[in-house]
Amino acid sequence: xxxxxxxxxxxxxxxxxxxxxxxxxxxxxxxxxxxxxxxxxxxxxxxxxxxxxxxxxxxxxxxxxxxxxxxxxxxxxxxxxxxxxxxxxxxxxxxxxxxxxxxxxxxxxxxxxxxxxxxxxxxxxxxxxxxxxxxxxxxxxxxxxxxxxxxxxxxxxxxxxxxxxxxxxxxxxxxxxxxxxxxxxxxxxxxxxxxxxxxxxxxxxxxx
Amino acid sequence: xxxxxxxxxxxxxxxxxxxxxxxxxxxxxxxxxxxxxxxxxxxxxxxxxxxxxxxxxxxxxxxxxxxxxxxxxxxxxxxxxxxxxxxxxxxxxxxxxxxxxxxxxxxxxxxxxxxxxxxxxxxxxxxxxxxxxxxxxxxxxxxxxxxxxxxxxxxxxxxxxxxxxxxxxxxxxxxxxxxxxxxxxxxxxxxxxxxxxxxxxxxxxxxx
Numbered sequence: 001x002x003x004x005x006x007x008x009x010x011x012x013x014x015x016x017x018x019x020x021x022x023x024x025x026x027x028x029x030x031x032x033x034x035x036x037x038x039x040x041x042x043x044x045x046x047x048x049x050x051x052x053x054x055x056x057x058x059x060x061x062x063x064x065x066x067x068x069x070x071x072x073x074x075x076x077x078x079x080x081x082x083x084x085x086x087x088x089x090x091x092x093x094x095x096x097x098x099x100x101x102x103x104x105x106x107x108x109x110x111x112x113x114x115x116x117x118x119x120x121x122x123x124x125x126x127x128x129x130x131x132x133x134x135x136x137x138x139x140x141x142x143x144x145x146x147x148x149x150x151x152x153x154x155x156x157x158x159x160x161x162x163x164x165x166x167x168x169x170x171x172x173x174x175x176x177x178x179x180x181x182x183x184x185x186x187x188x189x190x191x192x193x194x195x196x197x198x199x200x201x202x203x204x205x206x207x208x
Numbered sequence: 209x210x211x212x213x214x215x216x217x218x219x220x221x222x223x224x225x226x227x228x229x230x231x232x233x234x235x236x237x238x239x240x241x242x243x244x245x246x247x248x249x250x251x252x253x254x255x256x257x258x259x260x261x262x263x264x265x266x267x268x269x270x271x272x273x274x275x276x277x278x279x280x281x282x283x284x285x286x287x288x289x290x291x292x293x294x295x296x297x298x299x300x301x302x303x304x305x306x307x308x309x310x311x312x313x314x315x316x317x318x319x320x321x322x323x324x325x326x327x328x329x330x331x332x333x334x335x336x337x338x339x340x341x342x343x344x345x346x347x348x349x350x351x352x353x354x355x356x357x358x359x360x361x362x363x364x365x366x367x368x369x370x371x372x373x374x375x376x377x378x379x380x381x382x383x384x385x386x387x388x389x390x391x392x393x394x395x396x397x398x399x400x401x402x403x404x405x406x407x408x409x410x411x412x413x414x415x416x
């Protein structure tokens with residue numbers, strides 16, 4: 001069982017939160033709009049708590065479930081409150097046309113969040129190739145993730161399994177750039193005929 | 209039924225060639241090493257032909273199944289012989305450590321091949337997220353592809369289906385950059401615990 005805090009109260013926060021409660025994890029919701037946070041927490045379950053914006057999250061694992069442009073500013077607002085935490089950046093930094101990334105080629109939102117948080121914070125990129133509809137469906141799906149700290153990734157892996165999802169370790173934090181690119185690939189596949197009823201994943205060969 | 213030419217005689221050429229023969233397609237092999245081309249052709253089937261290096265391929269669809277660094281030089285060597293053809297670039301331009309791409313951030317091997325071929329050539333990126341072992345296994349898998357010409361992509365899609373694989377249209381040729389990045393992602397997942405008994409693909413949600 002993990003203890004998580006979700007910063008954000010949108011569809012991704014709802015999808016992750018509902019699976020987390022179902023998986024027996026402790027869940028806290030923090031949003032700038034406290035009424036929205038309270039409403040989401042209440043709909044998720046009676047044990048789900050809320051916290052003040054910018055205060056220390058109760059969860060050991062903190063989802064940054066905000067729009068990509070807010071990820072770094074929000075990480076900075078929380079600042080030392082994120083010390084020692086595992087922070088999962090789930091954002092997709094799409095440009096205005098959804099055909100390219102809105103971050104420089106040599107970095108990623110996850111890397112920028114890593115640079116903006118205390119040295120003791122472990123940033124993991126992940127969940128960005130899941131449409132919120134897939135999260136809401138409760139169906140199994142693959143979750144790609146990447147990060148530099150092996151212990152943090154092991155904790156995230158355990159959490160992912162508790163969410164009814166399959167953890168797929170893609171490598172260190174430099175891979176976050178390509179995971180953000182995989183978000184673009186997923187958008188391309190959606191436009192190419194798959195719609196939103198799918199997620200990027202892996203096909204395991206027989207006998208493996 | 210499609211008519212294809214494979215430029216190359218390595219493991220990817222063998223995997224694509226064997227599936228193509230099984231799918232009832234006409235297959236030609238062209239390699240710089242003519243003995244190697246003849247050997248591969250013979251092992252694939254009695255109807256499989258070979259062609260001289262640099263000569264006009266008999267296939268309407270031409271696989272560029274060479275190492276990534278050779279893709280543009282080979283395309284230039286064939287030059288006008290590729291006019292009117294659909295050229296599928298299957299290469300993965302990994303850097304020496306397999307952690308980044310060896311092409312500039314704003315392009316792709318596929319785009320560079322497109323620039324190096326006649327205006328009437330339609331370049332499609334694809335098959336680069338398939339390990340040759342998966343191709344050899346004969347099992348189903350997803351094939352991501354991207355290109356600018358809708359008719360060319362429809363032809364490639366038909367061919368992919370005949371190979372016992374699932375066509376997944378990812379968008380226009382600008383997506384080739386992210387497909388090449390998806391090759392890196394696949395390497396990261398392989399190192400992260402999946403080995404080579406898998407391929408990148410999609411999980412279709414129930415009811416879709």
